Amino acid sequence: MAHVISRPVVGLVALTGILAAAASATGVFLRGDLATQVVTTVRGDQVEVLLGGVYRFNGEAVAAEGVGWDAVTLFLVVPVLFLLLPALRRGSSRARLATMGILVYFLYQYFEYATFLAYGPLFLLYVSTFALSLTGVALLGASLDLGVIANGVTPGFPRRPMIAFGIFMAVLLGGLWLPLIASTFGAEQVPQLEGATTFVVQAFDLGLLVPLGLFTAVTVWRRLPVGYVLSAIVVIKGMAMGTSIAAMMAVETVATGESQVPPMILFAGIALLCTALAVRVYGSVHDPGTQPPAHPVDPRMAHRSTV
Secondary structure (H helix, E strand, O other), X not given: OOOOOOHHHHHHHHHHHHHHHHHHHHHHHOOOOOOEEEEEOOOOOEEEEEOOOOOOOOEXXXXXXXXXXXXXXXXXXXXXXXXXXXXXXXXXXXXXXXXXXXXXXHHHHXXXXXXXXXXXXXHHHHHHHHHHHXXXXXXXXXXXXXXXXXXXXXXXXXXXXXXXXXXXXXXXXXXXXXXXXXXXXXXXXXXXXXXXXXXXXXXXXXXXXXXXXXXXXHHHHOOOOHHHHHHHHHHHHHHHHHHHHHHHHXXXXXXXXXXXXXXXXXXXXHHHHHHHHHHHHHHOEOOOOOOOOOOOOOHHHHOOOOO
């Protein structure tokens, strides 16, 4: 029988969704008239900075990307989270894992917003949202029984594709950002910063997502039950993030007039790939007593409940 999730935990998840909806709606609908002024940064870079709206004092390109990201969060991710709440309350393994994936997405988004965007009126909202997201992930993760999850996974789990995707994610992000860092290392002027003082996004991707991709690949390869959990989280994060980045690139193209079509196509493709993987990952997960695996799970996977 599935383990019912307590009302306070479900309420915390719902509150996180409400805060994310408020933050993203403000970004979409209160972005101002997008009027800009050219300013010179302390490095000597010339940057078009917004003069009004919630993204005031941020570079035009940064704000344009934020609006695209906010739109995906508001109109896609938040509604899906609320649709999951009834199943989460019943203790569905699929709903629990999908909810954790969405909370990790919120954690990444609003931690980045709080540390990267210019200080403004939404600062505490960003901090509250990523703090509640982290708390939700911790509470839901603590309620997981990895052995039970492993015993409820069918042989249809996409083991090799998940290993390949974890490695691909690490290689892609390393390939995107390491050459940029190498080419700007020690430079006085760094226009790629778009008015920021350092590479926050690159730090998050290289310091968090690259290890996550590699750790997912290793745990799935070693047939550890935690690999199922990480896979379920990574594919949800990949779907949401790929869609968000594609939207960010589209809005930035319109706002700045600089074509972002190649990366837009790349990340839209990643979102579709993650969607296909999610169908297989979640299709292989079943709650105890509902639909047992068609074939016995590899005993090496069933008895390993820890890393």
